[in-house]
Amino acid sequence: MVVNVEAVLRACWPVSFVSRSSDVHFFYDGAAKRSSNAGKVAKLRGSALPWLVCLMLTACGGGGSGGGATGGFSGADSDKSAGLEAVTLAPISGISTSDPGVKFGPVSRIFGDPPFKLDPPSGVSGPVKFYSRDTSVATIAGDMVTIVGAGTVRIDAQSADPSAPQIGVWAELTVKKAQPILSMPTVTLQAIGESAQLQARTKSNGAIKYAVSNMRTSTGAAGDVAFLDKDGRTLTAWSAGTATITATQVPTANYEGGTVSGNLVVEKRKSTISLNDLTQPFAVRLEIPVGAEIYDEVSDEWRTPTITLSNADVGSASWDAQTGTPHIVLNASKAGITSLTFSLPATANRAAAIKTVKLTLTPIIEAQPGRQLAFVKGYTVYTDDYVFKDNVVTLNLCPSMSERVDFSFTESMNNAGTAHVILNGVELSRDGTTGNYVAPNIPGVATGDAPLKLRSVVDTYSDATGTYPGTEFNYFVNVNIFPDPRLVEKCYATGPR
Incomplete structure (x- = not known):
């Protein structure tokens, strides 16, 4: 810190005169700790008051210079980081973006808070410039302070008039780490192989590690619901049931760490039936192909479909799983129209399914070869x-x-x-x-x-x-x-x- 020597000598000289600068601005850092009168503007005239000023300077540690000053005064040769571009961050709940101004002094904020206006030190009437000693924590444009990262930074206040006495002070801005606001949404999958990438919701970019209860191992066990792939994020469902997903996020430079739990719900796998409407000339026996999942490989269950015809006069239908590819066998007795309903019962891991199609057997119109x-x-x-x-x-x-x-x-x-x-x-x-x-x-x-x-x-x-x-x-x-x-x-x- 640099003190205007002439001003001090004039103030300490035991004669009555008016200083060259009619207003002497004293900027105190941490003034609340030192004097209840700190930070005020003093207009001192006459012979007694200058000595009082000297005593005040001495009591406050005046006369120190440079960055090592401990009396709370900022040196005139302090870092003047003017012209730095502000970084705009989204406001968080509870802090207004239209802050009328923050009193110069120790300030505490949380990373993610919006920019705020910094008031001049108390008692200063002339224009003041503010400087940030660490732009990785905060930047200043004019009197607007923009938070850049968590940490502690010293903010210097100096007269904007280079011809005015440079009696500066500094204040400390503390930016605390923000909470990541970590959450784990419910994940719903279908049994027997459906997979998804786990993605916890968070404001932080810290690494996240996931864990799953009832997780299938290489040997497998009753109640296994799902397993994580080697990447630690891809979750694959195995059997129907529920489990808990735990997401643990490491701290970062600007965010605290955290742990949160979410639910995993593995539903029975939906069954698909590939069976379409059919129209063809009458035949005594028809083999109708069907595509359907009739086996539950997790619980080792086979399921036998139920086949019904709405018009029994057309004939009867049965399921043949023994000859080649499983198929429906229709033993027809006459031409006609009927609906055919194919139903699959549920297993431990596959949901029940049903499909109805229209079956039309047209009468045969065929010329007889005759007898020659x-x-x-x-x-x-x-x-x-x-x-x-x-x-x-x-x-x-x-x-x-x-x-x-x-x-x-x-x-x-x-x-x-x-x-x-x-x-x-x-x-x-x-x-x-x-x-x-x-x-x-x-x-x-x-x-x-x-x-x-x-x-x-x-x-x-x-x-x-x-x-x-x-x-x-x-x-x-x-x-x-x-x-x-x-x-x-x-x-x-x-x-x-």
């Missing part, structure tokens, strides 16, 4: 007297004699309707042994240009499964008399069979 003529067989001596090509049959018969002719037709399982074979309007009977349709009395007369008409008919068929349209195949049968007289002889030599 395969071959013709007669009962004459020479079988080559019967010719079948394309849809024309040619018979060479004996004159004026009746002949039996068998017509054989193809068979098919897809022919559901009743079959008929008609020759010239007469329905032929079927031989139960051979399956052939028999024409027993085809006359041995020439038909000329009017062949016989042979029809193979399968009737339309309908039932609960669908509709099968009928089919019909037509053939022409030409009957000829042996044209060669020499061939006629065989008709009488052997006779027809």
Whole structure:
């Protein structure tokens, strides 16, 4: 601290005069500890008062200089950190951002408090400048003090007029560490593998360590709820239940440390069922694929689904877990529409699930292949007297004699309707042994240009499964008399069979 020597000499000289500077400003640091009159402005005139001033200076430790002064006076060569840019921090509860001013003297604040206005030392009428000795704790712009970090800093007050006597004082600002306001929100996960990153809420950037009760170990145990990965933050749920999460934060330069607890809730895992509406032609047996979690790997439980149909006339459904991929088996009895409900019971760690879909079995509309003529067989001596090509049959018969002719037709399982074979309007009977349709009395007369008409008919068929349209195949049968007289002889030599 530098004292205006001339002013002191003038004050101590035992004559009456007025000092060159009419006002002498004394700035006391910690004045409350030293004198109840400290910090006041004194206008001293005459011969007695100067000696009183000298006594006061001596009692207060006046005359010290430099940063090592212990009397509470700040040196004129103190750190003048003018022009530092203020750092704006968010205000905290209970401290107004429109502070009318803080009395110069010891000040206590908490990191995070808003900037505040600093009043000049008591009794000072002229302009004053303030300087921060540690800008990592606080910065000053004009008379506004902005808190930067926790710690203790000395604030110097000096006259803003360089020509005025520089009698400065200093005050101490103490910035305490703030509380981190640490909290741990409830974490809710699904059992069997859902994970999340733990994140406690805090104002501090201090490292946080997490711990979980009922935490699964490498061997596992009953009641294990979750486990922490190697990173110490990733929490993975295991079995349904509850646990406590403890978050411990280390102190930092500006925040205290802290510990807080939160809840972990592991719910039963929701089950998904992959099953969609289905529309397809009727079939006696249908295998319907289903995607569903039927196994609880934590509790080692298998669950068997329940399958119901709203329309029992359509058929019945069952669950097949033994053949290949598990699936629904529908044993259908008729075409129709029904809802199918697939339900899964709950296990220790999987929630119950249910899904209903629409199942439509459309009637079968399929043309029957019908019965086509395969071959013709007669009962004459020479079988080559019967010719079948394309849809024309040619018979060479004996004159004026009746002949039996068998017509054989193809068979098919897809022919559901009743079959008929008609020759010239007469329905032929079927031989139960051979399956052939028999024409027993085809006359041995020439038909000329009017062949016989042979029809193979399968009737339309309908039932609960669908509709099968009928089919019909037509053939022409030409009957000829042996044209060669020499061939006629065989008709009488052997006779027809």
